[in-house]
Structure formats: structure tokens, C-alpha cells
Amino acid sequence: MSFKIRNSKKLPEVKTVTQPETELRPPDGGWGWAVCFAAFMTNFTITGITSSNGVILLALLDLYNESISKTSIIGSIMTGGSMFGGPFTLVLLACKASHRQVIMFAGIVSSASAIASAFVPNVEMLILTYGALGGLSLAGAFFSANVVLGCYFTTKRALALGIGYSGAGCGAIALPYLTEKSISYYGMRGTFFLIAGLFLNLNVYGALCRPLKPVIKQRFKIPESRRNSSDEKGSVTNLGFIPEDEIISDTQSEKSVPSSEYIIEKIEEIPNTLQMRRLSAFSEKTPSDFGELKSIFAHRSMYTNKYFYLLLFTFLFWAVGDSLFIYYPSYAESVGLNREQGALVVSVFGAIFTLSQIMAGILVDFLHIQTIYLFSALLFSMCLSIAFIPYCQTFATVVLDAAIISMSYSCGITLRIVMIASVLGVEKMSAGYSILSSMIGIGYIVYPLITGIVYDMTRSFAFVFNLDAAFVSVGILLSFGLVYAQKKGKFYN
Template identity: 50%
Template sequence: MQCRMRNTDAQPPEVEVVNQLETETRPPDGGWGWVVCLACFLTNCTILGSISINGIILIELLDLFNDSLSKTTIVCSIISGTAMFGGPLVSIALKFKASYRQLMMVAGIIAAASAVASSFAPNIETLIFTYGILVGFSLSVNYFAANVTLGQYFLKRRALALGIAYSGVGFGNFAMNYLSTKIIPFFGMRGTFLLLGGLFLNLTVYGALCRPLKPVNKQRTNIAQNKRSSVDEMEGAENLGFEAEDERCDDSNRRISEDIEPLPKTLQARQSITSEIIPSEFYNRKSSYCNGTIFKNKYFYLLLAIYTTHSVGNSVQIYLPVYVVSVGLSREESAQIMAIYGAIGIVSVLLVGFLADIIHIPTSYLLMAAMSSMSLSSILVPFCQSFETLALCAVLTSVGYHFGVSLRIVLISAILGTCNMTAAYSILSGLIGILYFLYPTIKGFVSEATQQFSVVFYFDFAITFLGAVLSCGIIYAQKTGKFVE
């Protein structure tokens, strides 16, 4: 005689736990990840390349609207700040079941429409809203979503992949600053806004390439099936849909139950199944670092403090071209210096990935080198008057700034773990966004009050030197094994 099974869709709680834990999101470290890397490269090129010409745009807006420096600077400082404030926006949108891919495509359309509207702005106030706020927030969503998506596709080669993607920043800086010397004199500032609208529309295409990373089945089904069988036997045939019709079935059930150790029908049984499916090391790490403990990690606060000082380097893109013109050089020469700044950025972000993943230089050392380079260049700028010396300062600033930018996600993942990357990077991006707005605005009022641009770079030196000192704490954390990854 055979045992007859009733059709039922009900599953015991233990089986449901098994099913939930049999899948996980594993970084493939390649495959479609390289397509996402290309999309992220182009996104960084477009967004940060357009922001890098804020200094040149500032000069043109001063001529177009004939307004004060401090007020006109707000346009550039707002878009610089809001472009980094996408973390909180994306985190809120994700709660409504939106994907990174969908957010990037919608934000690209909004950025394009807002840039076109900026070409018709009658005054600075309107431009602050259309270009500074609308375009800035739209770009921030694309920037944050693209880089976080890329970070999810890589683990062992994360620094290299992010370095390649961030090289788009340098390429965009170089290309946009070079093209601005040709486009702005020919089309004017209003025509340039129209061209930027067309450029931003490409962000929808780059977003479409950033496919969500799909979960994969864990290859531990045999263990799960064994445990499931033992639970079935000990809970009885009636509960799990089996009917014994003769003594042969009863005997077979009895023999199976004697061979397999029974599991109690409690939460401890579920935990025993879980421990077989997922290694205890992974389970403990996940439970330790995925429950809001980022706010209990003192090294995360230290990293926030360091990037508070590092963010001052972004305003160099706004004030260095103005300073170059103030010492008697032409606008074309200021654009050429910024093009050099962008070209060095390409080399810098590739170099930091090579040094971290191939040469295996600790990322904490690279962070200190970045802050030291920015500090040195800031103190040298006020003493430079020629094209060559100012270009050298731009090189030092670019190396330090782009090293620091490339290390953001790498350091966050190392300190807090990959599972906290999105939440922690969201907090860091929000802080950086605020600082990108505050630093240029404050320095605009200070330079206007003192009628000197050199005081801006003395301010930069004091801030970045403090960051270099604080980075010693990250070195200590890495050397003493405080990093999670």
C-alpha cells in the first residue's frame, strides 16, 4: 500500500524561514556590473562635469544679470549642494517601492526640462529655483542612485570599479571646461542652458542601464530538505497532509523518526535551520551591523567629520576661475586651468583604485594623502600669479579632492559593512550636500566683505589641515582591525 498525500499550500513556519533565507543578493563582481560601471561613468561625467563649470558660469552670470557676487554665487552653491543631497530623497522614494532605475529615469527628464526653463530666467531669483534647486535635486538622485547601484554589483573589485566610474568625474571636468571656452562665447549663457538640457536628457538612458541586482538561490537546498523532512515527521502526518493507511506506512515513519533527531516546534527549531543554511559568521555579522548600529560606531562619526573638511575642496571649482581672472589672466586661461584640473581627476580616480586593489595600500593612508594634498595646494594659491603655478595648484587640489571622492563608498563599506552602505552613504551625501551649499556661500560673503579672493584659500587651508589630522583616527581604526570588511 502507498501513502496518500493531500494537496495543500500551507507550509510550516520553519519551511517559510528556510524559503526566505535560501536567497540572497550576491555581488557578481563582473557580468552586467561592467555595463552598470559604464552607465555610472557616464552619469558622473555628465553631472559633475556640468557642475565643474560653475566658476565659469558664475563669471558669465555676473555679466548677464549685473548682480552682486554673493547673490550670484548662490546659484552655483545651491546646485553644488543639492547635487549631493540625493541620499535622503532616494531613501524616501525606496519606501514607496520605487527602484533606483526608475528614479534615475524620471529625474533625468526633470533635470532636462528644468535646464531648458533656466534659459528663459529673467533674474537671479528665478535661476536659483529652476537651475539651482530643480536641476540640482534631479542630478542628486541620479548621482546617488547610480553609484550605490554600482557598489552593489561589486565586492572584491569594488575600489577598482568605483575608480573607473569616478574617472568620469575627471573626464567630465576636462571636457566641459574645454567645451565651455567654445560654447559660451558662441551661444551665450542662455543657449548654454538649452544645451545642458539636452545633455541631462541622456541621464534617462544611463538610468535604464542600471538594472536592479536580482537575488540568487543559495546552494544549500539539501540541508534545507533534510531539516524540512525531520520537521514533517515529528509534527505528525495529520498536520503536514500525510495519511497513513496501513501498518507499513506507520513502520516506515517510525524508522525515519528514529534516524533523524526531532526538532522542537519552537523558535529554537527555526534558528537551528537558519544556522545550517547560513554560516554563523554571516548571521552574526548581519545581526550585528544591520539594525541601526551605524549611529553607535564612533569611526563613522569620525569619517563624517573628515568629509566635512574634505567638502571645502568642491568650492575651488567655483572660486579658482574667478581668482585666476582677478590676478590678470584671461577667461580662456582660467578655463584651461580647470580643464587641467579635470584631466588630473581622471588619472586620480583610476590611480586610487589601482593603489587600493592592486598595490594594496590601506585606504586610510590614501585618505590622509588626499587631505594633505588639498591642504598644501590651498596655502600655495595666494602666492601664485602665473598660469604655470596656478595650474600646479589645480593639479594638487584635483588629486586630493578626487582621491577623497573615490574613497567615500569604499570607506563606508569597510567601516560599517556592505549591508549598511545605502543608509550610511545617504547620511554622508546629505551632509556633503549641505556643506557644498554652505562653503561657497560663506566664502562669497567673506570675499565680498574683504575684497580679496586670497582669504578664501586661507580658509580652505585651515579646514583641510584639520581633516588631515583627523584622518589619523581612520588609520588607527584600520591598523587595529576595527573595520568590518
């Protein structure tokens, strides 16, 4: 590798400090805002459709005339699969696929699964096509879109991620109501084609997530006397390196050098060859081979931490809140509300869902409320609100109770990554969060199935919601163990 030198004079005083290194340089803006739009729309589409599972459930019950427990498996597997898909996505990335390729592949597979779902003759096939295949493919798009967004920003990362994640709440507000309107006009089979069109747009969003351009960086040491001997501008630019304002002096350098010398960096873009495109598929925190992927889960102390298991099972019982997305429209219809009002209840659930996540961050970061204490209080609030659902017989009371449940449940989504860092430490956060997501995915699949079976046996939503409240109460008891550990100083700050 040779560098272009604009000054033809020999420069024997310039010494190499480091060997050339290949790295990715986030633009921190520019095309990154197009990637931010892609992440926003990906979250809008995926979360909006999964939030519509309750509305779709009613249509599928009319279409196939099956039991509610059997039909609810479709939506529960789709939602749970979105939590289990993270590890599969990491494997694709370890095989040198780019985030763009993963998102576009997910768009094709999920669109094909929705089209196939329009022609299946029974619920069993629909569980396979729309539930399992659709859920796992959407997980890849969801994971990659949010990861690649973080790769494009540094100082503005929090803002960009906040904008991107807000698409989930917007989708949860808009799509359940629009899905109900589509079902009433086109029927469920026709709506599957519209859903396929939404999923196919993931290819457009994926195409916007182009890989970062890799650059070669090398650091040089240049004596002050040589720097002063350059031409009339007196700038190292004349030596073919970088502009004057990017010079790193001895006080800025990580290495100690004599005060009469300066450290400068040479940054040069390299051709976007196949090898470099593979490099740009990864962020600094994404595993680039199977050995590194294995090392993420190799923290042995994590598996001997009893408080980690306590946290896992606490969130397993917390996950019962997601099943309410599926059963709220059915309950609304059972108390005399129409299906459009049932869809509006889910939209309100989604609106509070978005605002509550911001509120949780304010309570923890600005009011300095302990995360464990806040989570335990939210579980208690969610338990009481679920138990109160059978007493809500009007649209206003159903909406009010749904808003309280949504606030209590959605704050846990924001707090779970913070609690993992508190229990395990930052260095084990990635592995711990992957395991926690899988545990939550189990809850997303199991609870709708259990509550559906109970409803088929009792034909009573009151019994179903009381059972859900009992599950959450077990989570409250487990959270007391975390509160005790927090008081004893067992966690990281």
C-alpha cells in the first residue's frame, strides 16, 4: 500500500507509528438519515402487523370456525418467533451476509408466506406459513434494521435510534385499525395480499441500508521541524495527509511522543471489493465469525448467577401482557362493542405503548428511580389492571384499563436491557439479552395458548384474565428477590 504525496520532496523524517488498519467510518448523518427512515418504516410494519393479531384472530375464527385456543397459536407463534429470530440472524451475519441482504431476504420470505396464507385451507397450515415462517423472517429484518442504524451514527446515535424505534409505536397505533377496515372490505384472504405488499416493501427499506464504506487508517509521526519546512501554507496537507484541523498533537495522542513531534492520521477510502463489502456488513459489536459468535455466550459466571435466573423467570411471567394484544378485540366484542371499537382499543394500547417507553427513560435517567423498584411497582400495577378487566363493560372503561396495562407493560420493554446490565454487567449484556429475549419468546407463545385453552373450557373471559393476573402475581413475588438483592448491593451500578 502506497500513499500519494503531493510534495515531491523526500520525507525521511516521517515515521510510521502504526500498521495500516481497515475500519468502518460512520458518517453520523448524511445517508444515515435515509437508513433512519428505513429503520422507522421497518419497525412500523413489523410491530404494526404483530399488534394486529387480535383483529386478525376474529377474522380467522369466522373464516375457519376453529377453537380460539387453536387459532390464537398463529399470532402467538408469529410474535414469539420475532424474539427467537435474533440468534438465527447472528448466524447469517457470521456467514458474511450484510444487514441489507438479511432485510431484503426477510422481505421476500415474509411476503411469500403472507401470499401463501391467502390460499391455505386450514389453521394448521396457517400456523406454519403465517405464524412460524412469517415470524422468523420478520425477526431478521427487525434485528438488522435497528443494528445497521446504530452503525451509521456516533454522536447522534441516541437521536437516530429514538426516531427509528418510534416507528414501532406508530405502527401499533395505525395498522390494527387499518387492518380491521381492510378485513371488513376485502375479507381476510384479500387482507393477506395487502399484508404481503407491506412485507414486500421491506426490500425497499433494506435497499436503503447500504453497507458503510471501509477505509484504511494509518498513523504517522512527523517532526515539528519538517512540518514547518513545508511550503507557504505550512500545512501537512501538502504532505498528502489530512487537513490541519485533524492533526493530533502529542497531548491528544494515545501514545507519548516528544513535544517536538506530531501524530497525524492518513485516512483513505479503498475500493468496495467483495471482501470489503463483507467487512462492511458488520458493526464493531457484531460477530464476524463463528468463533467470535461462540465467545459471546461463553461467560461461565453468567450461568452461575442465581439473580440472572431470577430475572429470567420474572420476565417470563411479565410476558403475559403481550397476550392481551390478541384477546382484547375478542373481549371487546363479548361485552357488546363492535369490531371497529375493538381495533381502536388496540390502537390506544399502541399509543400508550410508545409514550410509556419514553416515560420509563425519564423516570430512571432524570428522576433516578432504581430500575428494580420501578419494575416491581409496574408489575403490581399491571396485575391489578388485568384483574379489573372483567369489570370494564363500556368502551370508555375498556380503553382506560387498556391504557394502564399498556403503560405498565411497555415500561418493562425499556427497562429489561437496563436490568440485564445491572445484574450481569455491561460486558455480558449481549449474551444475557439474547437469552432473556428467548425466554420472553417462550412466554409470547405459551400464554396465548394457555389462555385460549382455558377460554374454550370455561367460555369465560373473566376466568382467563384472572388467570393472567395470577401469572403476573408470581412475577411480582420473584421481583421481590431482585429488590432484596438490590438493597444488599449485589448488582452493578
